[in-house]
Amino acid sequence: MARAHFSKSFTQQLPIPDDAIEAAIAVMRSGRLHRYNTAPGEDSETMELEREFAVWQGQPYCLAVASGGQAMAIAMRAAGVVPGDLVLTNGFTLAPVPGAIAAVGGKSVLVEITPDLVIDLDDLALKAKTTGARYLLLSHMRGHLCDMDRLMQIAATHNLTIIEDCAHTMGARWNGKLSGSFGLAGCFSTQTYKHMNSGEGGLLTSDNPEFMARATILSGSYMLYPRHGAGPAEDVYTDIRLDTPNCSARMDNLRAAILRPQLRKIEQSIADWNARHDMVADMLSASNRIHLATRPAAEVYVGSSIQFCLPEITQAQALAFVSGLAAVGVEVKWFGASQPVGFTSAHQSWRYVAAQDLPQTDKILSGLFDMRLPLTFTLEDCALLADHILDAVAALPETGEAT
Ligand SMILES: *Cc1c(COP(=O)(O)O)cnc(C)c1O
16 A cells, blocks of 8 residues: 655754743834843843753853854964864764854864764764864754763873864753863854754853853954843953954844743653654664664763664665655755755765765764754654654665675
C-alpha cells in the first residue's frame, strides 16, 4: 500500500504565543523600541530578557545582541582574538561560525569530526599542539555534545580559551551542566529555526566580568552600559569603556518582548522536540543500514532536528534518495552535496578560509542526512516521515550491487 504523501512544511514554526504578541504590541504602542530608550524608572524588555536568560542559564552575565553570529564575533574579540590569530573550530558546522572567525580577522583551523558528529578530540589535541592556536570556537553542531570532560582537559593542557556555539544546544546538558557554561562564553541564536524565535537575535553569556564589559561596549552600548539587565558592576568599565570600540549589534525591545514569554515555555518546547526526535530515531534504528549518532548517557540533548548516516551511499544514490523523498513531500538535506544550496556546511564552500584536508569529515558528510522537526509536526507526522525514510533506505541497492 502506498504511503500518504507528506504535505506539511519543514520551515513552518509555531506561531509566536499570544502573550508574546501582546508584549510586542505594548512595546510598539510605547514607541520605545531601542533598548536604551526607557522611561524614568523603567527597565526595558531587553534588560529583563538579559536578567531572565542569565538566571535560566545559571550565569551571572548575559548580553542580548543582534544575531548568533554577532554573539560569536563579539565573544572572540572580547576574548582577545586579534587579526591573524588562529582559531580552532569544527570542520562541520554552519557558515556563521567560520564567518564569525573571518569577521574578527581570525584564521580558522578546521578540526575533524567523528561519526557521532562531534569534534574529534584527538585531532583537536593534535592541532592545538602543532599549530599553537589558543582559541577554540566549539560548535555543538546539530545539537551533538562531545565528551565535555575530556574537552576541558585538552583545553587545560593546551591553554585553549573556549567559546561555545550553542545555536543548537540551548537547554542541552553534559553531566547536568548546561552547554554554554563550560567555556569562557556561550553564544546562542534566536533566529527563526533555533530554540526560540525572534526572527533574528543572539544571546551571549559568561561568568567573567571584564570579558562581559568588553563585549557590552563592543555590542554598541554607547556609554549606557548601566542599562543592562545582567552586566558587571560599573567600576569594571572604568578603562574598558574607553579602550573598546563600539560596533553596534544590539538587540531591540521588540525582539526581547517576544522572546521572554518563549523562554518561560522553553522546557515544554524541549520536551516536545525530544518526543518527536526520539520517535523518528527509534523507528530509524530498526534499519541496520542507518547509523545514528550515539548519545552518551551524560548528554541531555534538544532534538530540534535529526541526523542519520548511510555510510555506504554513493553520490548518485544520495541525489536519488533525496529527490525520491522530496517527491513524497519529505525534505531531507544531504551534507555531502558538492554545491551549497540554501545553507553552507561543507568546508570546501568556505573559500574565505584557507583550504584544509579533512578526509574523515568529508567521508562522514558524504553519507550524512538531516531533517528538521518543527513543532508544527505531530507525533503521527513524525511516524509517517520515519516510514518514508525507511522505505527509501530499503529501496537502495545493497552494498556491492551494481547501481
Ligand atoms: C544558526 C547558527 C548559528 C548562528 O546563526 P545566526 O543566523 O547568526 O543567528 C551559529 N551556529 C550554527 C551551527 C547555526 O546553525
